[in-house]
Amino acid sequence: MTDEELRNMICRGLTCRIDKRKNCNEKMDQFLQRCFYHSGQYSSEDHFSKLDKKLKEKEGGRLSNRLFYLSIPPSIFVDAVRCARRRASSEQGWTRVIVEKPFGRDSKSSVELTRGLKEYLCEDQIFRIDHYLGEELIENLLVLRFSNLVFEPLWSRNHIRNVQVIFSEDIGIEGRGKYFDNYGIIRDIMQNHLLQILALFAMETPVSLDAEDIRNEKVKVLRSMRPLQLEDVVVGQYKGCTEGITSYPAYTDDPNVTKNSLTPTFAAATFFINNARWDGVPFLMIAGKGLHSKRAEVRVQFRHVPGNLYKQKFGTDLDKATNELVLRSQPDEAVYLKINNKVPGLGLRLDCSDLNLLYKSRYPREVPDAYERLLLDAVEGERRLFIRSDELDAAWALFTPLLKELEEKKVMPELYPYGSRGPEGVHYLAAKHNVRWGDLSCDDL
Numbered sequence: 001m002t003d004e005e006l007r008n009m010i011c012r013g014l015t016c017r018i019d020k021r022k023n024c025n026e027k028m029d030q031f032l033q034r035c036f037y038h039s040g041q042y043s044s045e046d047h048f049s050k051l052d053k054k055l056k057e058k059e060g061g062r063l064s065n066r067l068f069y070l071s072i073p074p075s076i077f078v079d080a081v082r083c084a085r086r087r088a089s090s091e092q093g094w095t096r097v098i099v100e101k102p103f104g105r106d107s108k109s110s111v112e113l114t115r116g117l118k119e120y121l122c123e124d125q126i127f128r129i130d131h132y133l134g135e136e137l138i139e140n141l142l143v144l145r146f147s148n149l150v151f152e153p154l155w156s157r158n159h160i161r162n163v164q165v166i167f168s169e170d171i172g173i174e175g176r177g178k179y180f181d182n183y184g185i186i187r188d189i190m191q192n193h194l195l196q197i198l199a200l201f202a203m204e205t206p207v208s209l210d211a212e213d214i215r216n217e218k219v220k221v222l223r224s225m226r227p228l229q230l231e232d233v234v235v236g237q238y239k240g241c242t243e244g245i246t247s248y249p250a251y252t253d254d255p256n257v258t259k260n261s262l263t264p265t266f267a268a269a270t271f272f273i274n275n276a277r278w279d280g281v282p283f284l285m286i287a288g289k290g291l292h293s294k295r296a297e298v299r300v301q302f303r304h305v306p307g308n309l310y311k312q313k314f315g316t317d318l319d320k321a322t323n324e325l326v327l328r329s330q331p332d333e334a335v336y337l338k339i340n341n342k343v344p345g346l347g348l349r350l351d352c353s354d355l356n357l358l359y360k361s362r363y364p365r366e367v368p369d370a371y372e373r374l375l376l377d378a379v380e381g382e383r384r385l386f387i388r389s390d391e392l393d394a395a396w397a398l399f400t401p402l403l404k405e406l407e408e409k410k411v412m413p414e415l416y417p418y419g420s421r422g423p424e425g426v427h428y429l430a431a432k433h434n435v436r437w438g439d440l441s442c443d444d445l
Contacts, residue, residue, distance in 0.1 A: 006037040042072060043079035048087035055088065065093035067378060071100045078116035085120040098127045098378055101192055102183060103387075106403060107396040114389045127378045128387040132193040132296075134370030134377075136359070137329035138385065141200055141298065144327070144335065151325075154302070155277075161322070162282045162435045163201065164299040165194045168291040172238060172249065172418065173265070177256030184263040186235075189287040191399045195222070196387070198283055201298060202273055211383035215391060222394035226272040228402040235406065236266035236423035237413040238290030248418035251290070264406075264413045265289045268426045270433060271398075282433040286426065290418040297328040301435070321352070333359035333367060 001009075011032060016024035038054055040047030055066070068084050070077055081097055089095040099117070104110030117126055132138070145151055154160065167189055173180045180188065196218075203217035240250035251257060251265050266288035273283065302323040324338040336356040343349040359367065377385060405411075414423035430437050 001037050003036050007032045007035055010035055042076045043083065045083045045087045048083040052088040063092050064090050065379075066090045066095045067098065068096070069098040069100070069375075074102055074104070074113065077113060078119075081117055081120050094125075094381070096125050096127060096378060096381075097121060098129050098375075100129055102187060103128055103192070103392055104396065105183065105187060107393070107400040110392055110396045114392065118389075123389060124383075126389075127383070128392065129374055129378075130192050130196060130385075130387060131370045131374065133196055133385040134372075134374040135296075135329045136333050136367055137296070137298070137327050138197065138200060140335060141197070141327055145201075146205060157278055157281045159302055160281055161301045161303045162284060162433065163198075164301070164435070164437065165197055165201075165283065165285045166295060166297050166299060166437075167194055167287045168293060168295045168422075169289045170291060170294045170419070172251065172290045173254060173257075175254075177254035180265075181254075181257045181261055181263050185265055185267050185287050185289065186399060186403060190267060190269065190285060191395055192387075194285050194287060195395050195398070197298060198271065198285065199391075202278055202283070204277070209384070211386075214384050215388045219388070219391050219394055221273060221275075222391065222398065224273050224275045225398055226274055228269060228271070228398060230402065230405055230409075230411070232270040232429070233402060233406075234266075234268045234423060234425035234429050235264035235411060235413040236288065236416050236425070237261075237263070238265050238418045238420075239415040241417040241419065243419070248290075250418070262410060262413060266291070266413070266416065266422050268422075268429055269402075270429065282435060284430060284433070284435060284437070286422075286437065288422050290416075292419055292421050294331055295328070296330040297326055300325040321350075 011028075014028055014031070016028055036054070036058070038051050040051060055064070066089065068080070068088075070080055072080060077099060084095070084097065097117075104113050145155060199218040199221045200214075202221045203214075204220070206213040206217045237251050240253060241248050251263075252259050252261055257263070266286075268284065268286045271283040271285065273279070273281070302325075304322060308321060321340055322338075323340075326334070326336050326338070328334045328336075334357060336354045336358075338352055338354055340350050341353050343351045374385060377383075414425050416423040426437060
């Protein structure tokens with residue numbers, strides 16, 4: 001396409017959000033005039049030499065830094081990196097490469113990819129991007145824990161009964177059948193997005209907020225985790241259903257999905273961390289598509305109050321008296337704490353209420369997109385929210401044996417209706433550890 005065609009395409013989704021008061025159109029025009037299109041083959045060093053020549057024309061002899069974003073098929077990552085390194089690196093400033101997931105399909109392919117990238121780049125030049133780590137939820141998780149005295153003493157097996165990391169979408173694969181059928185929900189969501197959140201939640205206090213100090217603590221958590229067992233995992237796949245006059249397709253109705261596909265669109269798993277802080281605490285993780293709601297949150301259920309004087313006021317359901325801390329990213333950013341309080345009146349009746357920080361009420365300004373934060377971090381060389389190679393190795397070491405067993409044994413996913421709350425097996429998995437999934441109740445925010 002021409003430069004003008006590219007600019008027209010960008011313009012359709014471009015907004016001026018940060019400062020709407022003045023010169024918005026002028027600023028957008030200035031930005032668009034700095035957008036250019038250059039066509040070439042990812043594996044052609046000659047084509048990258050032409051790109052280098054074009055970049056030098058735009059740079060005009062100024063000190064230049066170059067950031068390559070590889071949102072391309074993983075099979076050509078290494079070819080593109082080789083060509084960029086040899087023919088289009090900055091001669092004066094830094095050169096960095098953002099790599100978009102997936103980072104392999106298992107431990108072996110991940111190691112091969114890392115080896116290929118490091119043949120041309122050092123670790124400090126590689127930014128493995130996981131857009132989920134740019135969400136406000138992630139930043140607030142660290143602030144909430146490490147800057148509030150009220151939470152830090154409670155952050156252990158002594159006070160926390162279980163932790164739930166939940167990701168659900170109310171849509172299916174939406175035309176991504178070819179990609180999704182090759183990877184599935186475990187590789188697509190759990191092994192990267194949700195496991196990174198779990199590591200950040202469970203890590204020890206880092207020496208500083210420096211990227212390496214934080215990533216060192218995350219690696220320790222991942223290496224302390226008990227290998228996943230098949231009996232601690234539930235997999236499901238959404239099937240078609242009809243509600244009124246509306247019909248919803250099954251996963252296998254997608255033309256790019258094989259009709260007898262066993263690829264899970266839903267998975268739930270229980271993790272345990274074998275260290276002094278978390279010994280015996282179940283971390284329950286759920287990820288699914290085609291469910292009843294769109295939700296992404298971390299839910300912390302605290303232990304019951306020993307010898308609770310008011311347990312009779314809650315009846316026999318002690319879960320209603322359990323304090324919960326919830327950090328929610330979707331649908332609306334929020335942090336809320338469930339507490340027990342007395343209902344006003346002459347009698348003594350207890351109720352469960354929320355101390356609620358709803359972002360859109362407290363902070364009416366627009367929340368930046370996760371990619372904005374991560375791209376700016378990459379430009380500034382801030383690696384705190386990017387995945388290091390040893391983190392990736394530890395994450396794949398947890399999931400690869402499970403994935404291999406699922407595929408070798410051809411484990412049949414439990415079918416669940418599109419738009420439902422997922423397969424019934426998730427309830428049994430939770431009950432096995434005396435836990436009720438937080439997002440399965442209807443009385444939430």
